[in-house]
Amino acid sequence: MSELDALYRELILDHSKHPQHFGLTDEGDAPAVAGTIGTSHQKNPVCGDEITLRARVEGETIADVQWEGRGCSISQASASMLADLVAEEGLTRAEAVTLIEGFREALRSRGTLELDEEVYGDAAALSGVSKFSARVKCAMLAWVALEDAIAKA
Amino acid sequence: MSELDALYRELILDHSKHPQHFGLTDEGDAPAVAGTIGTSHQKNPVCGDEITLRARVEGETIADVQWEGRGCSISQASASMLADLVAEEGLTRAEAVTLIEGFREALRSRGTLELDEEVYGDAAALSGVSKFSARVKCAMLAWVALEDAIAKA
Amino acid sequence: MTSAPASPPTAAAVTALDVAAIAADFPILAEQVNGHRLAYLDSAATSQKPLVVLDAERDFLTHANAAVHRGAHTLAAEATELFEDARATVAAFVGAQPEQLVWTSGATMGLNLVAYSIGNAGLVRPGDEIVTTAIEHHANLIPWQELAARTGAVLRHIPARDDGTLDMDAAASLIGERTRIVAFTHVSNVLGIVNPVADLIALAQQVGAITVMDACQSAPHLPLDLPALGVDLAVFSGHKMLGPYGVGGLYGRTPVLESLPPFLTGGSMITTVTLDRAEYLPPPQRFEAGTQPVGPAIGLAAAVRYLDGVGLSNIHAHESMLAERMHAGLVDIPGIRLLGDAEGVERVGLWSFDVDGVHAHDAGQYLDALGIAVRVGHHCAAPLHTRYGVTASVRASAALYTSTDDVDRLIDAVAGIRPYFGV
Amino acid sequence: MTSAPASPPTAAAVTALDVAAIAADFPILAEQVNGHRLAYLDSAATSQKPLVVLDAERDFLTHANAAVHRGAHTLAAEATELFEDARATVAAFVGAQPEQLVWTSGATMGLNLVAYSIGNAGLVRPGDEIVTTAIEHHANLIPWQELAARTGAVLRHIPARDDGTLDMDAAASLIGERTRIVAFTHVSNVLGIVNPVADLIALAQQVGAITVMDACQSAPHLPLDLPALGVDLAVFSGHKMLGPYGVGGLYGRTPVLESLPPFLTGGSMITTVTLDRAEYLPPPQRFEAGTQPVGPAIGLAAAVRYLDGVGLSNIHAHESMLAERMHAGLVDIPGIRLLGDAEGVERVGLWSFDVDGVHAHDAGQYLDALGIAVRVGHHCAAPLHTRYGVTASVRASAALYTSTDDVDRLIDAVAGIRPYFGV
């Protein structure tokens, strides 16, 4: 079962069971704190996975990401890992866009590209997903939501 | 070219060049002579062949058949031969129906049944059509028209 | 209103299938997937195809291919004969006459044809009612939503009970004076239960409504005699019944087909055409605009001959046995919840289930790693899943080539899912 | 309005085809018909299919067959990749992006999809005008008649000149403020003339009308770059371009596809479905309800790879040469009248003709006895035949596998028709 284990790394199962930054505080579109807010709702029509992600942007920097959703362990872990990454790195919009592009490229690489742990943190564990073309959408869901949310913020 | 010659017998080409009982006298549905009249218009949508056939029935006997049409030599010859046959034999409705049934059966037989010249006259020359399934409709056109016309008369 | 309890075929009347011999006719079943022999339990999505089907299509294409109904040349005549023989064969498979069988590109197309054609006929007016059920595949739901929206009609749904059976008391009160159409599936592609369709047809007939049956999930699994059933219109898909992709059938009772106007228009369905108007052929040609899927139709005829050769009663008995075996094995696994677990009902070889704490997608991935192909998701029946409180499920579905070994591997593997994911 | 004279491909730019080698890829071309080697001159009705096409479909069905877009299992993922690769291949064949290519069951279906979808969008209102031409195939005529009837719009027709070319002066005055749609064929299936479609598109764009092009008879014969042409929507049929039956393509400019609502509804084209309403995916999925013709689509991808391998410019040059040879041979035979005998226009390898005193059906039968397969009838273009004063014609049509020998046999045989029938 080595292929399967490469997909479901311990780290992925951990994040999916203990999702980070989960839950949307009820602040609507008018943030109590500084910055502008963008919210994105994404859905995978095949399996019904859904994610709502909210990004708060202060100037050019993404200050905060929250999300809520349901779905398979890959989609939930990916959202959790992404939220962690943003929280830790204090990314600018431009950096986030580059990061998302790189993530998309790696996931579409059919197993030929690895995500760098230095850059992607825990999310680098999602590299194995790229060998499972049917699951790429699951892993991408949160990242597409972030892309959309910061565009709106 | 023996197969082709079996289809295009001399008799068929003759009838198609000199169609018998061709032309509808303009009496409409109220015959100047005795009897009731039935008219049928039949069309082969694939090649555009058309026939309008009018039968005058006196009591149970088909007194007269006239027709007009355009199309391939098989469809025209078949109409001409049928009109001849009806004129010569003085058929009853019931006899005509039986005759038409027999004709249909022979033509659909894919070359296994021959039409009896004693019964079908010149039209027996159409037996060869049954080997050419795409042409069966052409040969049937006038006969279907007669069936329909006497039902209406 | 209750229907007689379904009697599963008795052992005496049927012959046990030689599944190994049957499977040998399906080369793909010998494939290795992730290091295991493929256990293909996704036949409800699409069936595998026996060699005779592939060969029939190839023979046609290499020896007799030509446009049908359109040429006087020898090949065209041969192609036309093969094509019309295929129609007669497939029609006979559901008990019908050739002229009652309209070729379509699949069941979805067949249902859309019916919905649009009924709409074009002006048979549905504002305030009229269309009745369907809460367990339909989207293909037998959304076309009616759209027809209702286009005409101002109201769409109503026969509810399902907790055990997966239709609430026939509710059906009896829903189907009334204003009902124009009653559309229902013979067998749900999620629940596997054979619905009391004769009772639904009787209710519809009392009020003069048109009945439309989705036979996708029954045609490959049980003997069908559509004229005897009395349904007005019914559809099925070639690719789900051992046939090729790109072809399906619409059966219609003769007076019903004759009363409907065309849906798609174009070549080969007309008598006379001028620049401004067209006149149309009688059924079935009226509904067959343009070049038909000739190769696939000839393949489908070979498929139904294959099914008939094995015998639908035998197939049904085999698959009923597999359904029972699956049920017996799955029902006791902790955390497995079977959808539509009604007792004493007639079934095809299909079960959908939820795995507590593990998303269906993950469960399916785990099974796939063991060479077991199942389907995960809402199976194009989202409202049904909502009804049962889940967004997705795992579905295992059998066909005549499914062995008890396939089923046993499934059961063993399902027992390993929750432990693997640590729940 | 005049268009630049068409420049037939020059000998320098192209490579002569090795027709014998190509024909060897099409087993049916070696068949004997009525004691003669088959001369298949009915490619405009349906083309023959090379072995690579049959093999591609068979390989898929025996090794990777599973439902696409619907499963997490390995086969389903493989099938989905093959299917989407096929989309990209076929899209690229007409110069398009994958998401601009909608699978259909054929050109007739594609044109009906467009007509119904435009109707469902409410883009055509009473008094609006739909412009088509007097030389269309019924598939690009009757759907517009029906759309006009459903919406109260007026259908207008660009007339043809005696020589078979479109009257572009008339087109310029017909296409005006009220025109919503301009629908035309790239190449008529009766006349074989390549129409000045760029000029028609320019006229339509001036008034903001949607352009719809029937590319059935151009796609297998000339290089196509639909985005460069600027047409909004275009359709073609797999079976006419070396591919299987049951599949076709609809190309759409992205903003146009995005503006259109669904036509067929069902599974795989939705995002959210409740019992009462559905939300739809973006194009192309929005237009692909239900199980798609997966096997045929994979076959069609192999077909266009084959065409690309030979080279569309080479094919066009070969077929132009055949058209000239046919013309030269037929034009002098007493009693033969060629339809659409315009000089100096770009053509595909196709001629239709009338034989004075012999019905087309009889002429075709005579040719068939010599192993020459042609089509007879109105070729689903009845108004065009009416325009030229005949009810039926004989049509000989070539493809890349057609040899000069096939053409010479045709010419010799046609010379014998009138003598045989004694006229």
Ligand SMILES: Cc1ncc(COP(=O)(O)O)c(C=O)c1O
């Ligand atoms: C010009 C043209 N348009 C449309 C069609 C219809 O194509 P199909 O029958 O494959 O739908 C044809 C072929 O019959 C054609 O030649």
Ligand SMILES: Cc1ncc(COP(=O)(O)O)c(C=O)c1O
């Ligand atoms: C019950 C049911 N109805 C309709 C369909 C639609 O069939 P198709 O996708 O072949 O059109 C399916 C299969 O997806 C089904 O299972």
